Amino acid sequence: MIEPALADPVFGPAPEQTADDPELVQLLTPEGERVHHPAFDLDFSPDQLRGFYRDMTLVRRVDIEATALQRHGELGLWAQLLGQEAAQIGAGRALRPQDFVFPTYREHGVAWCRGVDPVRLLSLFRGVDQGSWDPAEHNFGLYTIVIGAQTLHATGYAMGVQRDGAVGTGDPERDTAVVAHFGDGASSQGDVNEAFVFAASYNAPVVFFCQNNQWAISEPFERQSRIPLYRRAHGFGFPGIRVDGNDVLATYSVMQTALQRARDGQGPTFVEAYTYRMGAHTTTDDPTRYRLSDDVENWKLKDPIARVEVYLRRNGMADDNFVAEVAAEADALGERMRRECHALPDPDPRDIFTLVHSEQTAELAAQQATFDAHVASFDGEEVPV
């Protein structure tokens, strides 16, 4: 039971606890009205806006298809991003090639922006590998299941970027920002708070991008914090801001500014993308047990994709043809995901000798030889591992 904090005659007023904070940055309302903001306004080209719509629609399809594949029995698990498309596409499209991203296990939209094939995500959740994209190729780390651990990795990487001198040179091809993704639940983790301390102390070029989707599995946001999350950053000594995470324009704009701050050597920023997890925590979870459908219905009205479609149509930047084209592209993508998911090969048990250590020791080489002989002794039969 959460009781409100009270004003104290000695220590002063209670902290602000309202969720609907007036400081939420928004450029496109849920009704598709373009509004303006003194600090974060940008001019978006029609191509850019159509691109956002396409990205979000395809990523939603990736999510729906993967969820269905889990229900078909093809995946062990899937973490849904439904409802968080704008936050992820906004954050992903604001990146430059040299920037580096440390994701949680739900950043399918950011993975999309980094050129990671959605089928690579499926193989992880199918259990046939441990994450098969090359982080160095995409500047996108492997999914981190341990809650919040990646914020320390990101901060460490950012401190490395500083030591490489890839910050504040003024060279747009060189200056690098790092993004740590996490959620409202992770904000309570020790790792995340340690990452804040290090990032602040060393002025590391890292953006802490928190998708506050209101639910840490079944734990509602009000148990994570008595104050809006972005204000926590002030206590650590760097700026925090809350953006409408269902508004792709605002998220893009705020992230672009925060990333540039990092690249320019001005240190870390906390961006709280205020959004809602429309689906379950994962396919193993049943949110109807702990949250009210009223809430979900209310957030449906704030759908991130619908508002962009309305804006595009109303301003003559998209018509039925365009929408149908994207839908057809999504269907084709879904079909390809099903086909390629079914065709994913089982892992080679010997991978463990090649993928764990960067160098092989003599002892490991001997173990591998023994294991190879063991495998060979099955003469093509199934190897019990």
Next chain:
Amino acid sequence: MTGVNEFKLPDVGEGLTEADIVAWRVKEGDTVAINDVIVEIETAKSIVELPSPYAGEVLALLVAEGQTVEVGTPIIRIGEKGAVAPGPVQPATPEPAVADARGTEVIDTNIPPTGNATLVGYGPRQRALKRRTRKGDAEPVVEVRAPASLETSAAPAPPAAPGAARALAKPLVRRLARDLGIDLTALVPTGPKGTVSKDDVLAAAGGPMVEVRGAQATSLETSGERETREPIKGVRKQMANAMVASAYTAPHVTEWITIDATATVELVARLKDRREFQGIKVSPLLVVARACVLALRRTPLVNSTWDEAAQEVVIKHYVNLGIAAATPRGLVVPNVKDAHALSLVDLARELEALTATAREGRTQPAEMAGGTFSITNVGVFGIDGGTPIINPGESAILCLGAIKPQPWVVGDQVVPRQVMTLALSFDHRHVDGATGSQFLADVAGIVSDPATALLF
């Protein structure tokens, strides 16, 4: 390629073994597209909708609503229009089905995957064999070849020879065979690794599973004026398992005491007027709950677990106080964590929250786990008392009867007092009569005279 596919019940929740079919969203003859929702299932974790992995016509629904099926059991057959006449007894295209459910040997000879079908092929069929063999894998075969006699089912059987010296079968299957008078060694095993499955035994006993299931379905439909049949599942099944486990492992002793609870009734009235308790439900249950927590200090053995595996009695230094609650879905026993550390106000608050959650049917598994001692309040039904069954994993349970005005002897006079009966069942393996009696007397003492709580 016949274009007929069966969808096997997947594990939708990381390690589940079975699910209940709640409701079919399609019927035979319907046309479905890939990812159309076809059925709603309930697992131990959640209710989920399953989307179709195939497009085509629904040829057969293979299991009835209300049935509990194991993961891996085919639940629906979908194919091209008119590909195969619908009906569960049709021996539909046995080749892939048999090869699939049978063994590695067939598949490992590099039969090409069925992937060039009009749809997406059934990747996992080939693949499944390389995974851990799952419990339900072989059973469907029996269902598909429904009217099969023992002889016909022998035809595609795995190499395991009938009449082996000792048949391989799980204990439950052995028991079933014994009950039905079936000789296991005379059966052709179709289960994993040459084991005799439950369906093998049922088939030998009087026809294949389909008929058995069909019969069940029929009797369900004929639930009528004279009787109603309800499936045993969900919370009811859990309650049954828990009660049977407890009743047949822990030797129960029940003692009871009838007391004058007038002082407690008066105390409850006074507490209700206090500012701290504004808006909080105060009842005699609260006082009894507090009395139990206090009395457990003197008799900690009552707050313990019999650890059979370790051959140890584990005495808990904390009290997770369970409250048996009747809910729309059946009996659940959520517990107040660390009740020993709560003040009376906090205990009242927790009790109220817990019972409200239970009544809404939203009690989470974690809230029911880890209980150390429980209370059941049959008094709310107007009942005087009973012999409660211990919540598994605990050592005792207290039953509260209704508080009613009764004649009571005070001094030399019979006067009306608020009287109630408390009954305590305890596990006599380690809680002896003296300890149980001491505890019950302590609780009764506090309820009769709440001031004696100061003694604890």
